[in-house]
Amino acid sequence: MQTIIDVATRGQGLYEITKDVAAWVTGAGADEGMLTLFIRHTSASLLIQENADPDVQSDLRAFFGRLVPPTSHEAMGYITHTSEGPDDMPAHIKAAMTPVSLSIPVASGRMMLGRWQGIYVFEHRDAPHRREVVAHLR
Amino acid sequence: MQTIIDVATRGQGLYEITKDVAAWVTGAGADEGMLTLFIRHTSASLLIQENADPDVQSDLRAFFGRLVPPTSHEAMGYITHTSEGPDDMPAHIKAAMTPVSLSIPVASGRMMLGRWQGIYVFEHRDAPHRREVVAHLR
Amino acid sequence: MQTIIDVATRGQGLYEITKDVAAWVTGAGADEGMLTLFIRHTSASLLIQENADPDVQSDLRAFFGRLVPPTSHEAMGYITHTSEGPDDMPAHIKAAMTPVSLSIPVASGRMMLGRWQGIYVFEHRDAPHRREVVAHLR
Numbered sequence: 462m463q464t465i466i467d468v469a470t471r472g473q474g475l476y477e478i479t480k481d482v483a484a485w486v487t488g489a490g491a492d493e494g495m496l497t498l499f500i501r502h503t504s505a506s507l508l509i510q511e512n513a514d515p516d517v518q519s520d521l522r523a524f525f526g527r528l529v530p531p532t533s534h535e536a537m538g539y540i541t542h543t544s545e546g547p548d549d550m551p552a553h554i555k556a557a558m559t560p561v562s563l564s565i566p567v568a569s570g571r572m573m574l575g576r577w578q579g580i581y582v583f584e585h586r587d588a589p590h591r592r593e594v595v596a597h598l599r
Numbered sequence: 600m601q602t603i604i605d606v607a608t609r610g611q612g613l614y615e616i617t618k619d620v621a622a623w624v625t626g627a628g629a630d631e632g633m634l635t636l637f638i639r640h641t642s643a644s645l646l647i648q649e650n651a652d653p654d655v656q657s658d659l660r661a662f663f664g665r666l667v668p669p670t671s672h673e674a675m676g677y678i679t680h681t682s683e684g685p686d687d688m689p690a691h692i693k694a695a696m697t698p699v700s701l702s703i704p705v706a707s708g709r710m711m712l713g714r715w716q717g718i719y720v721f722e723h724r725d726a727p728h729r730r731e732v733v734a735h736l737r
Numbered sequence: 738m739q740t741i742i743d744v745a746t747r748g749q750g751l752y753e754i755t756k757d758v759a760a761w762v763t764g765a766g767a768d769e770g771m772l773t774l775f776i777r778h779t780s781a782s783l784l785i786q787e788n789a790d791p792d793v794q795s796d797l798r799a800f801f802g803r804l805v806p807p808t809s810h811e812a813m814g815y816i817t818h819t820s821e822g823p824d825d826m827p828a829h830i831k832a833a834m835t836p837v838s839l840s841i842p843v844a845s846g847r848m849m850l851g852r853w854q855g856i857y858v859f860e861h862r863d864a865p866h867r868r869e870v871v872a873h874l875r
Contacts, residue, residue, distance in 0.1 A: 575639030713777030
């Protein structure tokens, strides 16, 4: 079974999709299986991270923002792909360091996530985007 | 087929689980298939890395420790999630940069690992933890 | 269905394999399924990245080269695994930060890649290598 989950983002940061994915898995009615998520973009990624303290999400964004600053920053002066804006090439780099696909086992009809694990789209661009996440269960 | 492999960690570093996984795959008796590993935590991750020279494992730990220092370090002064200890938010960051799931093809009843590939739990916390890795084969 | 795709690399950088993978998927004749790619090495990795502007690929290589310089660089003086050359341990580190496996849904006989997504082998060593990528479809 396959579907596409649309996620509207409003700038850099983490957008939780755990409930959307869980609802689809429940509707699919499979008892045991493997859920694969795949994001169809190169400037946003997927992430499983702590969903308890929202500070974790803003700290993740802050860390990656310092590790890979905008290309307008002097530390990034060697970057050549700048025509799509100062946030574009950093977005590709961050997407290369974080998952494009996730494989999550399903048992008793539910994802086997740990107690604190939430599923997120990690948006790396400044402008709002519509992101497509393919969900596949078998 | 599914199981949970428990891994007891004793502080930051890599803990090899290749033999445990291989034994379970052999016991499962599948000739050809896909093995998925999934770690149910947000401050430890999975890694496939060289299992020949143990220095590779300590160097990996050292590199990530310098890239993401404890929040008590002045370079991390902007971090807000500090209530769970100076090693907690760095653990989440390192877990975001390394795999939560791995997909390993199986042929002739064995994982198709390369000659030097070992499977590890990468513990990012200082205190001992009991980590759960879901193994799924079909 | 399984195969091994051989990729000859000539030093650090990204080598696109999208067409090779697509041709094999087409030949496999599956309508809907899950494609898994797995690289059998610890000093090269897989990556899905933008295939429009080749500058993105050279910028990715440049970024990771600065984040993880050769062990001959003073910033890497703490590294102990240096016997296989100054590019070896950095290769392991870069391989730890980028995917060893990718899961790509297939529908209507084609990979559900986004418009700008290409599949690459990311070579982290300086010398030419022959890299093996396992493709598994079911």
